[in-house]
Amino acid sequence: MLRVDRLDVERGGARVLHAVDLHVGDGEVVALIGSNGAGKTTLLRTVCGLLAPTQGEVTVGGRSVVGVPAFELARRGIRYVPAERRLFPALSVRDNLALGAYPARPTRDRHELVFGLFPRLRERRSQVVGTMSGGEQQMVAIGRALMSSPRLLLLDEPTTGLAPALAEEAYAVIARLRDAGGLTVLLAEQQVHLALEVAARAYVLEGGTVTMDGPSGSLRDEPGVRRAYLGFA
Template identity: 45%
Template sequence: MSALLSTHALKAWYGDFQALFGIDFEIRAQEIVAIIGANGAGKSTFLKAITGVLPVAPGNVVFKGRPIGGRKAHRVVAEGIAMVPEGRRLFPSLSVEENLCMGAYAKRPGPWSLEKVYGLFPVLKEKRKVPGTALSGGQQQMVAIGRALMSNPELLICDEISLGLAPTVIKEIYAALERITRDGLTAIIVEQDVLTAERVSQRLYCFQEGRVSLQGNSRDLTHEQISHAYFGV
């Protein structure tokens, strides 16, 4: 099966500082692929390069067989890629429902609507008129995921969605993600917890200092391999 999204010798800079050094990556349709790595390993930079936040060469990022590297972020969303950003980044002046509706601005056709998001996260329907930033951390994360789904993506990218959340809330968030991907959505998960990353993904990439230090089937990689790739020791 050909890749839904792939990167080829992907490099990225912040001014004169090079953050990524030739990343080769691929994800096939209906896969869940996890990315792990220490702080500063290049994980979030990689996501920014895919989603149009950082400029890269067109052929460095290929989606559904077409080069999309360097496209503006709103055009990447229109192509069918949505990101749940680290820190959620909800609009503080908007209600829960208004935050969700912001995700639909690209007007891509597909199955996701307000009612379907409310079916996935019923608590959001109860709180739909409440300011998004007035919710608990877990509920805010639900809004961020729902907002991304409202763009009807083919590829959902989640950056550190468990960060700062209680274990019971993390379990609830990932149970919802499992239902989403079971319906055919493809997902890239950047996750700080290695055990969670292994559990929820089919394949795993480890980044270290802007390079891929390890990749393979999540069930086949040993803890020794992951530890060496993660810490370099």
């Protein structure tokens, strides 16, 4: 579904990603782990067309995304959920969700799917989003992306600002999406224990390059991963 080949991206004149190779299969959930400044957001923003690479290729479903504007990629089903969520705080839950379907019209089926995944959003569908808790806003952000039936969902640190219990709840929803099938997810995360639970495979990004990758189970046992990301000595 997603292929990234020898990708270089510069920001502010400095090279932020170098020779990154990565792929995500159809229906797969893959994690991108790495500490602050490793380049996770840069990679996600390049895949969804918000940044242009200086070298390399990115394809989704066999078609290049390089040079294609972000709104066109959104129409092709590539949806990015930024860590800061970018919701419309003065609008209700229902209206925020409806805007996620744009340019298509929001259907009742899609609303039902999102409300089925997040029952709390159904209860609060008329509430103005700016008055909701961080965890509830995260549900709206993911729900909004799902309103368009995306083929590739890019989630940037979905646990940002969430207490541990809510972070686990967010990941329980991602696991439900995974089990429901039909959706391909690349997610950036610093809460590595959670990411490795939900993702089948992961890539470790350090200083803009992939230093390790493999099935989540084997990465969890890697001494380098345990020391740097899982808090084991």
